[in-house]
Amino acid sequence: MTDLPRILYCHCAYAQVVPKEVKQEVLARLTSAGVAFEAVPDLCELSARGDGRMQQLVEGGQLRIAACYPRAVKWLFEAAGAPLPESGVEIRNMRVEPAAEIAAALLRPASVPAASTASRSDAAETLTPHPSPLAPPQ
Amino acid sequence: MITFAKNSLHVIVYEGEGSRPLDDRARCELVQALLEKDCSITSVRQRGPAQNGSRHEFSNTGMQTGVTLVLGRFESEQPEQAEDAKSGNQIRFLGIEGLATAEAVEQVESLRRQLCGEPARFWKPWFPVIDFNRCTNCMQCLSFCLFDVYGVSGDGKIKVQNQSNCKTDCPACSRVCPEVAILFPKYKAGPINGDVVDSEDVRREGMKVDISALLGGDIYSALRDRSARAKSRFSKERDEDRALKERLRCLAKLQQQMDVPPEVLASLPSLDEIRRRSEEAKARAQAALDAASRTAAESATKPDASVPSSLAPRPSPLAPQ
Numbered sequence: 001m002t003d004l005p006r007i008l009y010c011h012c013a014y015a016q017v018v019p020k021e022v023k024q025e026v027l028a029r030l031t032s033a034g035v036a037f038e039a040v041p042d043l044c045e046l047s048a049r050g051d052g053r054m055q056q057l058v059e060g061g062q063l064r065i066a067a068c069y070p071r072a073v074k075w076l077f078e079a080a081g082a083p084l085p086e087s088g089v090e091i092r093n094m095r096v097e098p099a100a101e102i103a104a105a106l107l108r109p110a111s112v113p114a115a116s117t118a119s120r121s122d123a124a125e126t127l128t129p130h131p132s133p134l135a136p137p138q
Numbered sequence: 139m140i141t142f143a144k145n146s147l148h149v150i151v152y153e154g155e156g157s158r159p160l161d162d163r164a165r166c167e168l169v170q171a172l173l174e175k176d177c178s179i180t181s182v183r184q185r186g187p188a189q190n191g192s193r194h195e196f197s198n199t200g201m202q203t204g205v206t207l208v209l210g211r212f213e214s215e216q217p218e219q220a221e222d223a224k225s226g227n228q229i230r231f232l233g234i235e236g237l238a239t240a241e242a243v244e245q246v247e248s249l250r251r252q253l254c255g256e257p258a259r260f261w262k263p264w265f266p267v268i269d270f271n272r273c274t275n276c277m278q279c280l281s282f283c284l285f286d287v288y289g290v291s292g293d294g295k296i297k298v299q300n301q302s303n304c305k306t307d308c309p310a311c312s313r314v315c316p317e318v319a320i321l322f323p324k325y326k327a328g329p330i331n332g333d334v335v336d337s338e339d340v341r342r343e344g345m346k347v348d349i350s351a352l353l354g355g356d357i358y359s360a361l362r363d364r365s366a367r368a369k370s371r372f373s374k375e376r377d378e379d380r381a382l383k384e385r386l387r388c389l390a391k392l393q394q395q396m397d398v399p400p401e402v403l404a405s406l407p408s409l410d411e412i413r414r415r416s417e418e419a420k421a422r423a424q425a426a427l428d429a430a431s432r433t434a435a436e437s438a439t440k441p442d443a444s445v446p447s448s449l450a451p452r453p454s455p456l457a458p459q
Contacts, residue, residue, distance in 0.1 A: 014263035032162035072332025
């Protein structure tokens with residue numbers, strides 16, 4: 001499986017907001033899939049500490065992230081001074097999506113488009129620029 | 139300059155060329171145990187020099203820190219220590235052949251202490267994150283927070299300045315934000331946890347602001363007035379129990395409305411201190427807004443100047459009506 005963007009898994013170590021069984025199943029599927037991946041104990045912590053690894057993650061090309069709400073992930077990277085690129089990033093939400101669906105999305109070849117699911121459109125919406133409330137009034 | 143969290147070790151679980159693969163269960167257990175010991179991990183699986191994840195490519199794509207520890211069931215003797223030719227990072231190797239997961243993790247822990255010192259100080263997983271797609275830079279959060287969590291950046295934008303001052307489980311600033319632009323990623327419910335903001339959320343937040351306006355536009359003034367009224371009643375009636383009940387009722391109401399943990403209310407400073415901090419925060423917020431307006435006005439007089447959207451003037455909620 002060489003046709004894969006990089007994969008980042010967040011273990012969300014410091015709160016019980018991501019269901020444990022979902023985290024475990026996603027991790028089990030990743031570790032048995034024969035692919036390379038990155039895993040961090042807690043993206044929130046990396047962001048809070050302004051850890052340089054976040055910058056390295058955004059600089060490495062296409063990225064698939066298994067973490068939590070895409071809006072939160074996007075602004076955690078931004079807060080760490082490592083804004084996610086507008087394209088080439090897909091975020092899966094372990095707080096609400098089933099583990100099997102997340103794993104399938106993470107592991108599908110780059111040439112296969114994401115399945116049409118509510119969570120995918122959620123992710124896509126987050127990484128598309130919103131009309132900015134900072135813009136001058138029309 | 140890139141800085142890395144002190145004391146955090148980056149571990150590569152290496153199963154590429156020259157290292158025998160782990161079985162699936164052992165790999166999963168090892169990765170999970172290391173994550174729970176606060177290590178970030180790169181799992182390298184594929185074999186062959188041209189494949190993604192090979193040792194060669196890892197240095198271009200993986201997460202690198204000052205110290206990297208490579209774990210593997212190495213087929214040949216590894217040097218104890220090496221240096222990445224490209225990055226200059228120190229690389230250590232640890233053979234885990236025949237080790238149970240717990241033993242491997244114990245050895246990693248021991249090496250971590252040796253390489254990185256004692257574990258980092260406790261980190262509090264609770265802090266606000268600003269969604270700048272929604273934020274209008276109104277500075278309500280800065281004015282509202284009594285714990286100096288917020289500040290203003292050099293270009294006049296609101297920023298989270300002192301994360302560690304934030305009170306665990308208190309999302310009150312998020313609740314006063316009229317644009318639902320403040321997230322607490324570890325919060326239980328949306329949209330504060332980062333879930334999509336829908337029109338109902340915005341309407342609800344708007345109503346809260348209107349309620350604040352009805353109270354006189356300044357929640358602190360309202361609280362002061364209420365306190366003064368309570369004092370007056372207290373002096374007339376000399377009823378300590380009744381005054382105490384009234385205060386508890388007000389606090390309970392505030393706590394419910396904003397989901398503020400009781401510990402936060404218990405840690406609030408004195409009324410005088412609250413007043414002082416509130417005035418200071420408001421002054422800082424107003425100064426930032428004034429500076430942004432001046433910059434925007436100056437830019438507007440220059441025909442070719444483009445005004446950064448973040449500095450565009452907008453009505454200040456702090457300005458007198």
